[in-house]
Amino acid sequence: MIAFLVRRLLQAIAVMAVVALCAFFMFQFVGDPVNQMVGEDATKADREYLRESLGLNDPIPVQFGKFALKAAQGDFGVSYQHKRAVSTLIVERMPATLELAVTAAILAALLGVPAGVYTGLRRFGFTSKLIMTLSLIGISLPTFLIGILLIYLFAVILGWLPSFGRGEIVKIGAWETNFLSVSGLKSIILPAITLALFQMTFIMRLIRSEMLEVLRADFIKFARARGLPNRAVHYGHALKNTLVPVITIIGLQLGSLIAFAIITETVFQWPGMGQLFLQAVQVVDIPIMSAYLILIAFFFVVINLIVDMLYYVVDPRLRVDQPSGGGGHG
Amino acid sequence: MPEAPVGPPSVWHRIWDSDIFYSFRSSKITMVAAFLTALIFLLAIFAPLVAPHSPYDVATVDLMDAELPPAWEAEGDPRFLLGTDNLGRDLWSTILFGTRISLAVGFLSVIFGLVVGVSLGLVSGYVGGYVDSFIMRVAEIQLSIPGILIALLLAGTLRGVLSAEAYNDAIVYVLVLTIGTSIWPQFARTVRGSTLVERNKEYVLAARVIGLSRFSIMWRHVLPNVMGPVLVIATINLAIAILSEATLSFLGVGVPPTEPSLGTLINEGQNYLFSGLWWITIFPGMVLAVLVLAVNLLGDWLRDALNPKLR
Numbered sequence: 001m002i003a004f005l006v007r008r009l010l011q012a013i014a015v016m017a018v019v020a021l022c023a024f025f026m027f028q029f030v031g032d033p034v035n036q037m038v039g040e041d042a043t044k045a046d047r048e049y050l051r052e053s054l055g056l057n058d059p060i061p062v063q064f065g066k067f068a069l070k071a072a073q074g075d076f077g078v079s080y081q082h083k084r085a086v087s088t089l090i091v092e093r094m095p096a097t098l099e100l101a102v103t104a105a106i107l108a109a110l111l112g113v114p115a116g117v118y119t120g121l122r123r124f125g126f127t128s129k130l131i132m133t134l135s136l137i138g139i140s141l142p143t144f145l146i147g148i149l150l151i152y153l154f155a156v157i158l159g160w161l162p163s164f165g166r167g168e169i170v171k172i173g174a175w176e177t178n179f180l181s182v183s184g185l186k187s188i189i190l191p192a193i194t195l196a197l198f199q200m201t202f203i204m205r206l207i208r209s210e211m212l213e214v215l216r217a218d219f220i221k222f223a224r225a226r227g228l229p230n231r232a233v234h235y236g237h238a239l240k241n242t243l244v245p246v247i248t249i250i251g252l253q254l255g256s257l258i259a260f261a262i263i264t265e266t267v268f269q270w271p272g273m274g275q276l277f278l279q280a281v282q283v284v285d286i287p288i289m290s291a292y293l294i295l296i297a298f299f300f301v302v303i304n305l306i307v308d309m310l311y312y313v314v315d316p317r318l319r320v321d322q323p324s325g326g327g328g329h330g
Numbered sequence: 331m332p333e334a335p336v337g338p339p340s341v342w343h344r345i346w347d348s349d350i351f352y353s354f355r356s357s358k359i360t361m362v363a364a365f366l367t368a369l370i371f372l373l374a375i376f377a378p379l380v381a382p383h384s385p386y387d388v389a390t391v392d393l394m395d396a397e398l399p400p401a402w403e404a405e406g407d408p409r410f411l412l413g414t415d416n417l418g419r420d421l422w423s424t425i426l427f428g429t430r431i432s433l434a435v436g437f438l439s440v441i442f443g444l445v446v447g448v449s450l451g452l453v454s455g456y457v458g459g460y461v462d463s464f465i466m467r468v469a470e471i472q473l474s475i476p477g478i479l480i481a482l483l484l485a486g487t488l489r490g491v492l493s494a495e496a497y498n499d500a501i502v503y504v505l506v507l508t509i510g511t512s513i514w515p516q517f518a519r520t521v522r523g524s525t526l527v528e529r530n531k532e533y534v535l536a537a538r539v540i541g542l543s544r545f546s547i548m549w550r551h552v553l554p555n556v557m558g559p560v561l562v563i564a565t566i567n568l569a570i571a572i573l574s575e576a577t578l579s580f581l582g583v584g585v586p587p588t589e590p591s592l593g594t595l596i597n598e599g600q601n602y603l604f605s606g607l608w609w610i611t612i613f614p615g616m617v618l619a620v621l622v623l624a625v626n627l628l629g630d631w632l633r634d635a636l637n638p639k640l641r
Binding site: 011015018029136137139140142143144145148149151152156163252255256258259260262263282286293296297300304 | 474483580581615627
């Protein structure tokens with residue numbers, strides 16, 4: 001177990017080093033940071049002074065060392081566009097994105113799991129086929145189009161829900177939340193549905209195919225032979241056995257939730273990290289882009305690490321071929 | 331098939347007789363999907379002949395015609411079947427030309443990703459060792475990050491490297507590069523897997539014994555035997571690539587409004603949604619959704635038809 005963990009951890013560190021190197025090269029070769037920071041009328045001496053004080057004349061390995069050290073402490077420099085520290089900008093925007101992503105994830109799980117179980121059990125029923133067809137459309141419609149259609153229907157035609165922004169925000173300490181005002185709650189409905197739809201269809205299809213597989217297994221037949229009620233067989237045996245792969249894959253899907261949040265936030269002008277990143281891409285604001293790259297990579301590495309460990313804990317077969325592996329775990 | 335094949339049967343003969351074609355003929359949904367895909371492809375390819383107006387020809391565009399609703403609405407103009415956009419361009423023509431750009435970017439991206447992915451997968455599986463672990467680690471890392479994020483980061487970086495003008499001029503190549511880069515790992519992983527199986531077969535050993543170089547063994551002997559699953563991945567990724575292009579253009583880092591793709595059109599139209607000009611967004615959106623759905627259905631069918639487990 002320890003050897004496995006250490007190996008995984010070393011891999012994770014290697015990945016982060018490579019990503020940091022990519023981010024660093026973006027800084028080095030995309031545009032001149034000095035030009036971005038001073039005005040048109042700056043003298044040559046001013047520029048040279050700034051260049052020296054930023055450490056841009058140091059050897060490249062030294063610069064990379066400094067960059068990595070700062071990044072590890074959460075210091076990603078100053079945004080060219082906003083003229084403020086990138087870390088502050090990201091921290092400010094983070095609550096909006098997290099609230100949106102978590103709401104969407106909960107929505108997706110609450111609707112996706114039952115729909116998947118239902119379509120898996122009543123494979124040939126009319127409702128199941130309807131749900132499956134609708135889910136195919138859900139997968140084929142791009143996120144931004146779903147958002148626009150929802151806006152058109154609920155904001156333009158019906159006028160029930162706001163189409164952009166977060167509504168009235170309540171501050172709790174440094175955290176700005178949507179959940180404590182009526183307009184805030186109304187504002188989060190459409191973006192959350194937009195973001196959740198793809199995840200929901202994904203979870204549903206996954207659970208359905210896993211259910212179909214598990215329901216064919218011998219232990220299900222045995223459970224039926226023992227005369228257990230359908231409910232116990234379906235939920236106690238079948239669903240429980242589908243959850244292992246489902247949980248890991250849902251974990252890995254958290255990443256795509258963040259990616260799609262960029263799109264959703266743009267459609268609904270939701271002031272989160274995704275919108276910050278997209279605006280940075282549009283005006284080539286390298287500090288924000290590289291900070292986002294490092295942050296996302298870190299996020300993914302951590303998720304992967306957790307998922308790997310979960311596999312190890314959950315699936316006893318993985319432990320068999322490692323004699324030093326912890327027999328007493330799980 | 332009239333002529334009896336002499337020696338090995340002709341390609342067409344084999345296609346007609348194959349299980350795959352049989353499963354195609356017996357699935358109605360697949361046939362509809364294939365018909366829609368072919369229709370959209372043909373309309374896009376022959377857009378200059380089919381389109382009643384040329385959206386790129388400034389002389390034929392009149393701002394007086396701007397924001398007209400579709401022809402069947404009260405204020406519609408019979409000259410403009412689906413209405414006009416904010417600049418007075420005929421929406422039907424613009425959609426035809428836009429689909430052309432979307433499809434071109436989609437196809438080229440898949441070809442780029444396929445060439446890169448298949449080559450790296452082949453080398454990875456055949457050479458093995460450090461080369462293999464390096465390529466596969468990179469692929470794994472990339473696979474765990476959503477493609478659209480990678481494409482956005484690459485597009486942003488290229489924006490910084492190129493000037494705004496050069497970026498817009500080279501936008502098709504930029505998109506092909508970014509989208510292609512975001513999809514190569516799937517090809518690489520699949521091809522590596524089948525290469526690992528093929529490399530120990532007798533024909534490869536025989537080729538090595540007669541002294542062929544590594545390159546020609548990989549290229550001429552292994553490659554043809556690992557290409558089967560690549561077709562399926564390519565089809566599914568075509569849908570993904572078309573969506574990626576639309577998304578990038580929608581987010582404003584793709585094709586500029588002067589020569590709009592479907593995504594750009596949807597983005598432009600979104601600004602006019604509140605003024606009630608729904609057609610600028612909805613029609614391109616419908617074309618995009620139908621196209622992606624049809625290609626997805628074809629990909630699903632191909633995957634099942636080629637999967638021996640499901641026969």
